[in-house]
Amino acid sequence: MKFGFFDDANREYVITNPATPWPWINYLGNTDFFSLISNTAGGYSFFKDAKFRRITRYRYNNVPMDEGGRYFYIKEGDTIWSPGWKPCKTPLDVYECRHGMNYTKIKGEKDGLTAEALFFVPLNTHAEVQKLSLTNNSESTKKFKLFSFAEWALWNAATDMENFQRNFSTGEVEVDGSVLYHKTEYKERRDHYAYYSVNTEINGFDTDRETFMGLYNGFHEPQAVLDGASKQSVAHGWSPIASHYLEIELQPGETKDLVFVLGYVENKEDEKWESKGVINKTKAKATIANFDTAEKVDAALAELKAYWDDLLSVYTLDSGDEKLDRMVNIWNQYQCMITFNFSRSASFFESGIGRGMGFRDSNQDLVGFVHQIPERARERIIDIASTQFPDGGCYHQYQPLTKRGNNDIGGGFNDDPMWLILGVVSYIKETGDFSILDELVPFDNDESLAKTMFNHLTVSFDHVVNNLGPHGLPLIGRADWNDCLNLNCFSNDPNESFQTTENKTEGSKAESLMIAGLFVVYGSDYVELCEKVGKQEEAKRARKHVKNMVEAVKQHGWDGEWFLRAYDYFGNKIGSNDNEEGKIFIESNGWCTMAGIGLEEGMVEKALDSVKERLDCEYGIVLNNPAFTKYYIEYGEISSYPAGYKENAGIFCHNNPWIMIGETVLGRGDQAWEYYKKICPAYLEDISDLHKTEPYVYSQMIAGKDAAKPGEAKNSWLTGTAAWNYLTITQHILGIRTHYDGLIIDPCIPVGWKEFKVTRKFRGASFEIEVSNPEGVSKGVKQLFMNDQAIEGSMIPVMPEGKYRVKVILGTST
Numbered sequence: 001m002k003f004g005f006f007d008d009a010n011r012e013y014v015i016t017n018p019a020t021p022w023p024w025i026n027y028l029g030n031t032d033f034f035s036l037i038s039n040t041a042g043g044y045s046f047f048k049d050a051k052f053r054r055i056t057r058y059r060y061n062n063v064p065m066d067e068g069g070r071y072f073y074i075k076e077g078d079t080i081w082s083p084g085w086k087p088c089k090t091p092l093d094v095y096e097c098r099h100g101m102n103y104t105k106i107k108g109e110k111d112g113l114t115a116e117a118l119f120f121v122p123l124n125t126h127a128e129v130q131k132l133s134l135t136n137n138s139e140s141t142k143k144f145k146l147f148s149f150a151e152w153a154l155w156n157a158a159t160d161m162e163n164f165q166r167n168f169s170t171g172e173v174e175v176d177g178s179v180l181y182h183k184t185e186y187k188e189r190r191d192h193y194a195y196y197s198v199n200t201e202i203n204g205f206d207t208d209r210e211t212f213m214g215l216y217n218g219f220h221e222p223q224a225v226l227d228g229a230s231k232q233s234v235a236h237g238w239s240p241i242a243s244h245y246l247e248i249e250l251q252p253g254e255t256k257d258l259v260f261v262l263g264y265v266e267n268k269e270d271e272k273w274e275s276k277g278v279i280n281k282t283k284a285k286a287t288i289a290n291f292d293t294a295e296k297v298d299a300a301l302a303e304l305k306a307y308w309d310d311l312l313s314v315y316t317l318d319s320g321d322e323k324l325d326r327m328v329n330i331w332n333q334y335q336c337m338i339t340f341n342f343s344r345s346a347s348f349f350e351s352g353i354g355r356g357m358g359f360r361d362s363n364q365d366l367v368g369f370v371h372q373i374p375e376r377a378r379e380r381i382i383d384i385a386s387t388q389f390p391d392g393g394c395y396h397q398y399q400p401l402t403k404r405g406n407n408d409i410g411g412g413f414n415d416d417p418m419w420l421i422l423g424v425v426s427y428i429k430e431t432g433d434f435s436i437l438d439e440l441v442p443f444d445n446d447e448s449l450a451k452t453m454f455n456h457l458t459v460s461f462d463h464v465v466n467n468l469g470p471h472g473l474p475l476i477g478r479a480d481w482n483d484c485l486n487l488n489c490f491s492n493d494p495n496e497s498f499q500t501t502e503n504k505t506e507g508s509k510a511e512s513l514m515i516a517g518l519f520v521v522y523g524s525d526y527v528e529l530c531e532k533v534g535k536q537e538e539a540k541r542a543r544k545h546v547k548n549m550v551e552a553v554k555q556h557g558w559d560g561e562w563f564l565r566a567y568d569y570f571g572n573k574i575g576s577n578d579n580e581e582g583k584i585f586i587e588s589n590g591w592c593t594m595a596g597i598g599l600e601e602g603m604v605e606k607a608l609d610s611v612k613e614r615l616d617c618e619y620g621i622v623l624n625n626p627a628f629t630k631y632y633i634e635y636g637e638i639s640s641y642p643a644g645y646k647e648n649a650g651i652f653c654h655n656n657p658w659i660m661i662g663e664t665v666l667g668r669g670d671q672a673w674e675y676y677k678k679i680c681p682a683y684l685e686d687i688s689d690l691h692k693t694e695p696y697v698y699s700q701m702i703a704g705k706d707a708a709k710p711g712e713a714k715n716s717w718l719t720g721t722a723a724w725n726y727l728t729i730t731q732h733i734l735g736i737r738t739h740y741d742g743l744i745i746d747p748c749i750p751v752g753w754k755e756f757k758v759t760r761k762f763r764g765a766s767f768e769i770e771v772s773n774p775e776g777v778s779k780g781v782k783q784l785f786m787n788d789q790a791i792e793g794s795m796i797p798v799m800p801e802g803k804y805r806v807k808v809i810l811g812t813s814t
């Protein structure tokens, strides 16, 4: 069952039934000011950091779901309704929500009155702009009342939900004409406030929640709206809100546009006040003036759209399959930008309180984003690397506001350092900018410890080399990529988090085959980079370690039919046929096959066949099998989840692409493609009722074959799945891959595909690449031409600015 449709020409998903199986959300803003908005206008705003600068309040896991947001209430006669259906839930004659690239339009119609709200954060603006267009489609004059609504959070989203003994006494506001200011804590240590304005005179306002709502009323029945008039309340403590009240009259056919601005301002210490106790409003007024007419708002939206035209023009596909095209050209890239911005912080599954930017997460997110705005990727890499320790180890995350590392969700994850090599190499391959290697980058944010970025890569590489276990395989530390395989925790206390409990690595023999594969893949990248920059000695040294790792995996990491997952604390095998549960895991088989370990000996093929046989199911590839049915103290959190969910045999979509790439190593294009389609949201639109989450973005997890409801997804939006699927489809299946000296053309496609076209902008040049497959093969470039000139090999060189026609003919070489 569907709840809407894709409008590809406008790059929108159009929701036509407001009662989606879960709130289907969008993100507004892409640099500093951000909002989350659901298809019924629920959600919240924050500045840079969802924890420390929360602007509006949101209640998670509420009853009913998704309560609180920016709401408009319309009262005509005795009928009260909202254009987004919620919170009033008055049945609408028309409802439509269009989620586009960083904007959302929600339209409702009731009894001949249409209210269409456009929400977006204009470029370079610290505000969410809302244009509400009201049209009288009836034959008679309409008189009605309009109330806006936003609820302020008391800045720190965590204490906002906890510290009521203080919070209920701190709230302060100012009312100045049509602008309602929120200035809680401004008089002490804060240098920022928020405001909500409308570009017309108002008939009244409210800033105190209890007065506006009524203490025992829900969002669907605010007392002021029921009464048909605002109360002009000025909040002192309790819970400040902002609500405008307008009396409106519309002639038949008439439209009225109102512009609301929900903004945020920071002032310098000596510019905080206009006069004693009165905040300096200069910046707020300037922003409000930028959007005081509908025309200015429309122009800003056009600018935002042009910005996205440009971002999405770097890689465009024409495959003849509209679902694939819309993922590659629109939604997958869009999700990559969103995950790049937010890491795992703020979604409808991540509260914005618990997690900052992940070290491993952000490096992986980067590979899906780097072609869009390489300069931001560069800056991010430096931020991340600055939190690294001198021995290559890492804080597991950092807070975007302070850019300082923290171990709030645990530390000592031994895979972390390797991902930095991925981030840096991807950046250089996209841009050719080797200067990043010479950049002086602090360790642990301490400038006096700064060394070159190249040195950061060396210590990352060596962190694995210096932490090998009894089989010469990498010690796992707290966990590797799988946060829940906690082999050194032995947690018996339900009150402690698996992620932060003591990490008993001393004397542990716990080794990871996943890190081993990862090390072979990115260690080889490191070797290649050393060669590229003329560090031959270092290349030689590193190559030896990579070779040793390959040997260690072959000797101690092969279980006969697949790669082992790990050795536990005591040195026992995990992910072996000898185990009763968890005989086979996806991660080590993904990484060791991507690395091509044992390709000649048939290990890659055998391992992937085993994955197909034991882990694949109707909805994707599950993480492990058989699922754990009891708690294993020596494995940790992984065995805490019920079978079929999350890291315990869920389809953890992030890692499915590792198997797809493994399949492309073997040249099995049909299999890679089958896996790709299984978890790709656009192909799941028809089962939206089962899938539950948005059909335009990936979710972290789909319930696996052992779950109660296989196929049901959770944790949409913020997941490494976005970047990995984008990388896999664009660089490994369509096979147009960045490299230091050009673009490698190496597709691995289903044999039935006849042709496809990609336009790739790369270092200033634009390549129109036409791939044809006359012999019906999966892999193998037979001939390659650029502007009708034959090219040897399968790489298009870096070219000066201009347009180039590239023709690729696949086939078996003769």
Ligand code: GLC
Pocket: 344, 358, 360, 361, 480, 481, 482, 483, 484, 647, 700, 719, 720
């Ligand atoms: C979550 C984390 C990620 C981790 C994965 C597997 O997605 O953000 O860092 O690798 O879970 O546990």
Ligand code: GLC
Pocket: 409, 483, 484, 499, 637, 646, 647
């Ligand atoms: C839990 C989740 C995992 C996540 C980790 C860190 O263990 O299962 O996916 O990465 O928490 O927050």
